[in-house]
Amino acid sequence: MIQLQGVEKKLGGQSVLKGVDLDIPTGKLTTVIGPSGEGKSVLLKHIIGLMKPDRGRVLVNGVDISRLSGKKLNEVRKQFAMLFQSAALFDSMTVFENVAFPLREKRLASEADARKMVEGILERVGLEGMGHKYPAELSGGMRKRAGLARALVMGPDIILFDEPTTGLDPLMAKTIHDLIVSMHRVFGFTAVMVSHEIPEIFGISDWVAMLKNGKIAAMAPSHDFQRLDNPIVQEFIAPGALMASVSP
């Protein structure tokens, strides 16, 4: 289980997280929503230790990773994978090399086994035959799928998704959502997703949490979230609230 307890973070002198308390259920798909600029991506980076809180704790299966660094932090990170907003594929490597990268670096499989695993994963995400292409030759949706393949190839227990459908057309966004859900069903990992795709996320998530004013304003099972008697939630998820949340 992942737990954030009283997490506070300031960036550039501004308070972004002001005491976040959040429990992420194991094996479930939890989506964090909220207005733009609230710190959802910052929250995600705390979970994997890319950022350290100014105050509070981040517990992963009981281990406080906010106090860890170096080898000990890397040991915890072996449970994780992350799909970044722009997929963060390595430009100088082909899709195949990108997906095989963690396997080769960690020497977890022979070259022949690694090849089979990579080709298998690429087929699952709908990128069979695309292994020879470079990231610059791929569309946005293909890059996300390649990033997802790289995240899945190590068989992680926890996958973090940072706005996986941002910048994609509605059809491709649905494809990516469906892919995440089907992979979640097959592999059973704990998923934490940051997304703006309302109302689509209610159909794919097990739990939904809302970050507002630097704190978790509400958290509930997906099917109950929309019926919450919480004015902050209702204002955000009502039609037009999404437009208001991204306007300057």
Place this chain on the structure above:
Amino acid sequence: MRFIQYLGAWVLSLIEEMGKMFLFLLSAFAWLVRPPLRVKQIMKQIHFIGFKSSFVVVLTAVFTGMVLALQGYYSLRKFGSEALLGSAVSLSMIRELGPVLASLMVTARAGSAITAEIGLMRITEQIDALETMAINPLQYLITPKVVAAVLAVPLLVSIFDVVGITGGYVVGVKLLGVSAGSYWSSVESAVEWKDVYGGLLKGLSFGLIVSWVCCYKGYFTAMSAEGLGKATTEAVVLASVLILVWDYFLTSVLL
């Protein structure tokens, strides 16, 4: 009063930056002795920093040697010492121009590319991706570049010296009429072993400066296109200035 306030703030931020740079270099060195040693990455970087810079280094060396011979001939002729042209060209090349100009060419070509590459990786979260895969970005990205530059730049300095002295020969002997025998014999009599290793030591330290500064600027670039452009410019300027400043101090020790 305000001026003193600004001056104080500037000095403090400069000291903080220097400390951060020094810690960055120490971390890169610390990963040198921890496995995996990344020999493949180092070889790739030697190819990029060394081999791919050789054309521009050779080009610069040829024309530097030629113009040095041209200028040197007419200056020495005033004293009837044209026969010493070989020693003038070779000592200038080996002691100063070879290390400094070769390093400046590497800074302009490879150094700027290193800053841009690492900076772009920072902006597109590729460095964060490495960390999430439990791979230390300093060990994977920075250490191989530092090692490669320290190995490659002295080799480029040697190439520069040889090509530059040869360029001087072409102009001095073939165009200006200095005898080949006196050119090469003055080279042999003037150049000592301490000149050669002094030049190579400079090349080694300049290679460290280029890789250190350019990697640092790329690694800590601001997260915007403008920030990346600024980082690349600052890297080239800072590395070039540090090369010239360090050259003075090293020369004063070696002489």
